[in-house]
Every structure is written in structure tokens, then in C-alpha cells.
Amino acid sequence: xxxxxxxxxxxxxxxxxxxxxxxxxxxxxxxxxxxxxxxxxxxxxxxxxxxxxxxxxxxxxxxxxxxxxxxxxxxxxxxxxxxxxxxxxxxxxxxxxxxxxxxxxxxxxxxxxxxxxxxxxxxxxxxxxxxxxxxxxxxxxxxxxxxxxxxxxxxxxxxxxxxxxxxxxxxxxxxxxxxxxxxxxxxxxxxxxxxxxxxxxxxxxxxxxxxxxxxxxxxxxxxxxxxxxxxxxxxxxxxxxxxxxxxxxxxxxxx
Amino acid sequence: xxxxxxxxxxxxxxxxxxxxxxxxxxxxxxxxxxxxxxxxxxxxxxxxxxxxxxxxxxxxxxxxxxxxxxxxxxxxxxxxxxxxxxxxxxxxxxxxxxxxxxxxxxxxxxxxxxxxxxxxxxxxxxxxxxxxxxxxxxxxxxxxxxxxxxxxxxxxxxxxxxxxxxxxxxxxxxxxxxxxxxxxxxxxxxxxxxxxxxxxxxxxxxxxxxxxxxxxxxxxxxxxxxxxxxxxxxxxxxxxxxxxxxxxxxxxxxxxxxxxxxxxxxxxxxxxxxxxxxxxxxxxxxxxxxxxxxxxxxxxxxxxxxxxxxxxxxxxxxxxxxxxxxxxxx
Numbered sequence: 001x002x003x004x005x006x007x008x009x010x011x012x013x014x015x016x017x018x019x020x021x022x023x024x025x026x027x028x029x030x031x032x033x034x035x036x037x038x039x040x041x042x043x044x045x046x047x048x049x050x051x052x053x054x055x056x057x058x059x060x061x062x063x064x065x066x067x068x069x070x071x072x073x074x075x076x077x078x079x080x081x082x083x084x085x086x087x088x089x090x091x092x093x094x095x096x097x098x099x100x101x102x103x104x105x106x107x108x109x110x111x112x113x114x115x116x117x118x119x120x121x122x123x124x125x126x127x128x129x130x131x132x133x134x135x136x137x138x139x140x141x142x143x144x145x146x147x148x149x150x151x152x153x154x155x156x157x158x159x160x161x162x163x164x165x166x167x168x169x170x171x172x173x174x175x176x177x178x179x180x181x182x183x184x185x186x187x188x189x190x191x192x193x194x195x196x197x198x199x200x201x202x203x204x205x206x207x208x209x210x211x212x213x214x215x216x217x218x219x220x221x222x223x224x225x226x227x228x229x230x231x232x233x234x235x236x237x238x239x240x241x242x243x244x245x246x247x248x249x250x251x252x253x254x255x
Numbered sequence: 256x257x258x259x260x261x262x263x264x265x266x267x268x269x270x271x272x273x274x275x276x277x278x279x280x281x282x283x284x285x286x287x288x289x290x291x292x293x294x295x296x297x298x299x300x301x302x303x304x305x306x307x308x309x310x311x312x313x314x315x316x317x318x319x320x321x322x323x324x325x326x327x328x329x330x331x332x333x334x335x336x337x338x339x340x341x342x343x344x345x346x347x348x349x350x351x352x353x354x355x356x357x358x359x360x361x362x363x364x365x366x367x368x369x370x371x372x373x374x375x376x377x378x379x380x381x382x383x384x385x386x387x388x389x390x391x392x393x394x395x396x397x398x399x400x401x402x403x404x405x406x407x408x409x410x411x412x413x414x415x416x417x418x419x420x421x422x423x424x425x426x427x428x429x430x431x432x433x434x435x436x437x438x439x440x441x442x443x444x445x446x447x448x449x450x451x452x453x454x455x456x457x458x459x460x461x462x463x464x465x466x467x468x469x470x471x472x473x474x475x476x477x478x479x480x481x482x483x484x485x486x487x488x489x490x491x492x493x494x495x496x497x498x499x500x501x502x503x504x505x506x507x508x509x510x511x512x513x514x515x516x517x518x519x520x521x522x523x524x525x526x527x528x529x530x531x532x533x534x535x536x537x538x539x540x541x542x543x544x545x546x547x548x549x550x551x552x553x554x555x556x557x558x559x560x561x562x563x564x565x566x567x568x569x570x571x572x573x574x575x576x577x578x579x580x581x582x583x584x585x
Binding site for chain 2: 024029032034035040041044051075148150152153254255
């Protein structure tokens with residue numbers, strides 16, 4: 001394995017772990033409030049998978065970072081500007097359609113990314129990707145199925161899904177942006193250049209949206225700033241306010 | 256115990272002479288501990304009583320998601336968050352098995368849901384209390400799931416086959432929840448002074464509501480007799496409550512917390528703990544809809560159902576289109 005800058009590797013792992021942490025938090029907000037009991041179960045299950053993935057990615061990030069870092073310290077004691085998730089996952093749940101559309105747009109990217117990471121030159125990353133890709137395969141099946149069902153359902157469900165897609169699509173592009181961190185990962189054979197995933201993503205999303213009878217908006221603008229930490233949305237601070245409250249209020253306590 | 260104050264659909268018990276041949280055969284089966292299965296003949300009142308009990312139990316699992324869901328986004332570690340999510344997911348799953356058990360009696364989940372939303376069916380009184388600090392998550396697992404287990408272990412022997420089998424599966428998961436709850440409680444009770452105070456507060460607030468889960472004393476319970484004869488109910492409310500108290504008090508002592516009821520004392524003579532009577536007027540208030548969270552809990556469930564109508568309709572419409580397309584292709 002080529003020597004890689006450990007700071008860059010940490011950043012890369014934070015991006016993966018913060019995506020799943022913040023999305024897991026959002027999905028868990030649905031608990032007990034979904035349209036039907038099966039969806040309560042499925043949403044809790046998805047959130048649980050995402051939190052489990054967070055433990056793996058942030059656990060490895062903490063290991064690389066060294067000192068006395070831990071997955072919990074990274075999750076509960078960093079402030080908003082140190083988070084590296086894409087903006088898409090911190091957007092509000094909206095209605096059930098918006099939540100499932102956001103889930104599909106993320107799942108599609110994550111499934112493709114994990115397929116590449118299985119071949120990572122870092123065996124720790126390859127092992128996590130291998131383990132996690134099984135559950136993510138199921139997530140894509142479920143979220144794409146629901147997007148198709150609701151897009152091609154009633155007039156109302158179709159209209160709501162189109163509104164959700166229009167709102168969320170400008171946040172898709174950020175998942176495919178590259179910077180120095182990504183260049184370092186590519187050079188070390190750890191991860192692919194994000195932009196190299198785009199064609200496969202467009203093909204998958206295009207197929208699902210066609211089946212859902214939904215129209216993908218023109219890709220005119222991309223909101224960005226989450227994965228670099230340069231500028232998150234206003235929503236992240238509120239997420240952290242509840243997520244980190246106990247750890248911040250009672251420092252040093254064990255739970 | 257997630258079903259309480261179930262009105263037996265019949266007042267009083269018939270003597271053997273008053274029973275028809277079918278009723279006598281049915282009672283003989285029950286007396287010989289032969290399970291009643293969905294296609295077997297059963298008295299209408301037996302069916303109606305079971306639907307009420309299983310339905311209330313199912314509703315309790317579903318509404319029970321809310322007080323715990325209240326803390327998922329604030330869970331203090333990733334592991335605690337994962338444990339809580341898994342628990343709430345299990346509860347929704349229990350709701351699903353129980354609605355399925357009710358369906359074997361000819362009552363649909365949609366109908367039971369409608370009755371809940373219209374206030375014509377109830378769920379366990381315990382879920383009308385708020386969860387106010389993180390120790391409540393430990394206490395709910397330990398005390399509430401603990402009380403449910405005492406009742407449900409007995410219900411594994413209930414006379415209706417699908418309900419008894421659902422209980423076997425549910426009990427396994429509930430036992431796991433109770434252990435996890437107690438573990439979380441240990442962390443709090445043995446933690447910082449603030450954490451210990453949270454643990455004490457949770458115990459003090461949830462103790463009486465948890466022993467009220469078993470329902471009023473048998474002396475005042477007018478519906479128990481027939482349910483016991485039919486073996487829908489296997490042990491009396493007071494027997495179950497005593498068993499629960501006897502097993503829980505030593506656990507409180509191990510945590511080093513103050514007893515939540517000054518009357519709790521070991522009685523050498525009876526071999527059981529004596530305890531103070533809960534405030535039953537509070538219990539009846541909660542049952543009538545005047546508990547601290549009744550209105551909000553039900554509103555939340557109704558809102559979830561109403562807000563989700565377009566989703567259910569959309570998915571059904573899609574399924575119909577697909578089915579029609581399949582037929583057309585054949």
C-alpha cells in the first residue's frame with residue numbers, strides 16, 4: 001500500500017461516517033410516525049444500519065487519527081464546521097416522499113461507492129465495505145421500489161414525488177465533486193475519484209425515475225460545502241443540538 | 256402487561272348444564288389444555304374478548320414506540336442509539352405479529368386501528384406517562400418490559416394458539432430488552448451524581464405506573480372470572496403484580512437507589528414483599544384519557560395515519576397498475 005497522508009485518510013473516513021451518522025439521525029426521527037407499521041419497522045431498521053455503519057467508519061477514523069479519539073468522541077464532540085457529510089443527508093425529512101427520495105438518491109451513490117471500496121488497497125476499508133454493502137444493496141432495493149411505487153401511484157403521490165425530486169436534486173452533484181483529499185485517496189489506491197461514479201449513478205437513477213414516471217431536473221446548479229466543511233446548511237446545527245446534548249451537558253460521564 | 260381492564264364479552268360464567276354441546280366440547284378442550292386454533296369452533300364471546308385483548312396488546316406495542324422514540328435522537332452514544340433503535344423496531348414488529356393474531360379471529364388491522372383512533376379501543380396506561388430524562392430509557396426497558404414479561408410468560412400458556420405462540424416469540428425479545436434496560440440503569444445509578452439523580456427520578460416516577468400495569472386488584476376486577484375459565488387469562492392481577500414486585504425490589508437494592516415506596520418491606524410470614532397501594536384514582540384517570548400524555552400520544556398516531564394516507568393510496572394504486580399490466584401481458 002502506498003503511504004498516504006493520514007490527515008487526508010481521516011478526512012475521507014469522516015466523510016463516509018458523517019454521511020451515515022447524519023442520515024441515520026434524520027431517518028430515526030420518523031420513529032412511530034410513519035404511514036404504516038411496516039414502514040415504521042423499515043425506517044427503524046434503515047436508521048439502525050446507518051448507525052452501525054457509522055460505528056465502523058468513525059471507529060476507523062478514530063483509529064487513524066490516534067491519540068484518544070473514538071467514534072463516540074467524533075460523533076458527539078465535534079462542532080458543525082468539523083462535520084464532513086454531504087448537504088443532502090442533513091436536509092429535513094419533509095413528507096414521507098421526500099424522506100424516501102433523499103434515501104434513494106443517497107443509497108444509489110453509496111451502493112456504487114461501496115462496490116469500488118471493496119477493492120480498496122486499505123484492507124480495513126475493503127473489509128468494512130464488504131460487510132456494509134450487503135445491507136446497502138437491500139436499502140437501494142427498498143428505496144427505489146418505494147420511489148417507483150409512489151411516483152407511479154396516484155396523481156397526488158406522483159406530484160409529491162416530483163416536488164421532492166426537484167427540491168433534492170440540486171444536492172446530488174456534491175457527492176461527485178473531487179478535491180485534494182480525493183486525489184490522495186486515488187493515488188494510494190484507497191478510493192475512486194468521486195467523479196468516476198457519476199455515469200453509473202446517472203444510469204441507475206435515470207432508470208428508476210423513468211419507471212417512476214418522474215422527470216430529473218436539469219443539472220444546472222450544485223449546492224456544495226458539506227463534504228469540505230466550508231458551508232453546511234442551517235439544519236446541521238439543530239441536528240447536533242439534540243444529538244450531542246447529553247454528552248455536552250455532562251462531560252466525561254459514561255453512558 | 257400491555258392489555259389491562261379487558262372487558263370479558265360475557266358477564267358471569269355458564270354452568271355445564273347451561274352450555275350447549277358445542278360449548279361443552281369447547282370448555283373440555285380448554286380444561287384439558289388443548290389449544291384453540293383459528294378454524295375451531297369457539298363461542299362468540301370468547302372471540303370478542305380475545306380480539307379486545309390482542310388488539311389492545313398490539314396497540315400498546317405501536318403507541319409504545321413513542322415514549323422511547325422521544326429519546327432516539329438524543330441517545331448519548333452510538334451504541335445506546337443502536338440499542339434503542341433495535342428495541343423500538345422490535346416493538347413495531349410485535350405489533351405486527353399481534354395484529355396478525357387478531358386477523359386469525361376475523362378482525363382486520365385497519366378496523367382495529369380505526370377503533371384505536373376513534374378512542375374506542377385502548378392501549379396500556381403506562382405509555383401515557385412522559386419520558387423525561389435518559390435514565391427513563393433504562394427504566395422503561397427494566398420496569399415496563401419487565402412487567403410485560405411477567406404477564407406474557409404466563410400468556411404463553413393462554414388457550415388461543417396463535418396468541419400463545421406470538422407470546423413465546425415476543426417474550427424472548429422482551430427479556431433481552433429488560434436486560435439491556437437494567438444495564439443502562441446500572442450505568443446511570445453507578446455513574447456521576449447527576450446520573451444517579453436521573454436514575455432515582457426515573458424509578459420514582461415509573462414505579463407506581465409500572466405496578467398499575469397489572470390492572471386493579473382482582474377483588475375489584477369484574478371481568479376476570481370468565482377470562483380465567485377460558486384460560487385467556489392464566490394468573491390473577493394480584494398474583495402477577497406480587498411476582499413482579501418480589502423480583503424487582505432486590506434489583507432496586509442492587510442499584511443502590513432509594514425504594515420508590517416506603518411501604519416496600521420483606522414479609523417473613525408471607526415470603527413476599529409488602530407494598531403500598533398505588534393511587535388507583537390516577538389509574539382510572541389515565542384509562543379515561545386524562546393521563547399526562549394521552550391526548551398527545553393519540554394525536555400523534557392519528558396524525559401519522561392521516562399524513563400517510565397519500566402514501567398508502569399511492570402504493571396501492573401502483574400495485575393495482577402492475578397487476579393489471581401483468582394480466583394484460585398474459
